[in-house]
Amino acid sequence: MSNIICPLCKRCKGKFSFTGKDLLYNINGRFDLFECKNCGLVFLNPIPSEDDLKDYYPKDYCDEYGRLTKILVEIMEKGRAKKIVKISRIEAKILDVGCGRGYLLRALNLLGARNLYGVEPDPDAAKLASRFGVIKVSTFLNAQLKDNSFDIVIFKHSLEHIPNIEKAIEKTKRILRHDGMVVVILPNSNSWERRIFGKYWRGFDVPRHIYTFNPFNLDLLLRNNGFRIKEMRYGFTPNDWIMSIQFYLSDKLPSLKPFFSINNPFLLMLFAPLSIIQSLAMKSGRMEITAQRCIN
Numbered sequence: 231m232s233n234i235i236c237p238l239c240k241r242c243k244g245k246f247s248f249t250g251k252d253l254l255y256n257i258n259g260r261f262d263l264f265e266c267k268n269c270g271l272v273f274l275n276p277i278p279s280e281d282d283l284k285d286y287y288p289k290d291y292c293d294e295y296g297r298l299t300k301i302l303v304e305i306m307e308k309g310r311a312k313k314i315v316k317i318s319r320i321e322a323k324i325l326d327v328g329c330g331r332g333y334l335l336r337a338l339n340l341l342g343a344r345n346l347y348g349v350e351p352d353p354d355a356a357k358l359a360s361r362f363g364v365i366k367v368s369t370f371l372n373a374q375l376k377d378n379s380f381d382i383v384i385f386k387h388s389l390e391h392i393p394n395i396e397k398a399i400e401k402t403k404r405i406l407r408h409d410g411m412v413v414v415i416l417p418n419s420n421s422w423e424r425r426i427f428g429k430y431w432r433g434f435d436v437p438r439h440i441y442t443f444n445p446f447n448l449d450l451l452l453r454n455n456g457f458r459i460k461e462m463r464y465g466f467t468p469n470d471w472i473m474s475i476q477f478y479l480s481d482k483l484p485s486l487k488p489f490f491s492i493n494n495p496f497l498l499m500l501f502a503p504l505s506i507i508q509s510l511a512m513k514s515g516r517m518e519i520t521a522q523r524c525i526n
């Protein structure tokens with residue numbers, strides 16, 4: 231157990247953290263998570279193959295959000311799209327990896343961006359996203375994408391799902407133009423939510439999140455692969471507080487679980503002030519990073 235090698239820093243520092251189960255879709259199985267004592271990366275061990283992953287995603291994984299969540303997602307994606315357009319130009323060639331039903335592509339399209347592409351393994355979600363751009367129905371590693379062709383590659387809650395993280399970053403570098411940007415949005419293991427909820431923290435999303443990063447090891451991954459972080463922001467996550475409570479209750483007090491829904495406006499308002507403080511303290515459960523490919 232103590233000889234597990236960290237897939238990121240390659241040191242022999244992988245220490246058993248906990249055995250998790252799927253608290254969202256109840257997929258069968260128990261999954262061991264390790265945490266690197268050197269860089270802090272949390273990772274599934276063994277790392278699943280791309281084939282194993284097919285069992286981890288139920289048919290309704292990309293289903294439509296509830297009414298309130300949908301409104302909030304649209305507002306959030308509008309804000310993200312504005313920032314993305316600001317760091318580049320309106321005619322930039324943009325790829326959204328794991329674009330789902332295309333909410334972010336839609337927001338970019340509404341701002342006037344037209345050179346939009348996506349990769350999405352779910353064919354039904356990909357069909358919906360194709361209203362806003364050219365979508366390849368594939369995983370990122372298997373997708374045929376032209377080298378040196380994109381200005382921006384976005385991983386919004388998708389990088390942590392890819393089994394071979396090094397190949398994913400190498401491919402990102404290859405398909406980006408020499409001064410292209412990567413935008414990465416993912417959970418932050420150095421957050422108050424992770425400390426409070428432990429294995430019930432929504433950010434672990436066992437077994438779909440193969441890796442859970444913190445600001446230090448994400449910077450390490452990007453720097454090792456020729457990227458330089460330009461901006462790091464900490465997101466607003468009242469929904470993750472509610473879902474983490476749901477996860478805890480589903481194990482400990484299932485009868486109380488129905489009272490905690492992310493479609494409950496009262497609960498979202500209750501956790502909003504805490505989420506704002508957490509973002510300002512740079513301890514929120516979500517990191518949003520913009521990094522530039524270094525010219526070489």
Ligand SMILES: [Zn+2]
Pocket residue numbers: 236237238239240241243266267268269270271
């Ligand atoms: Zn490590």
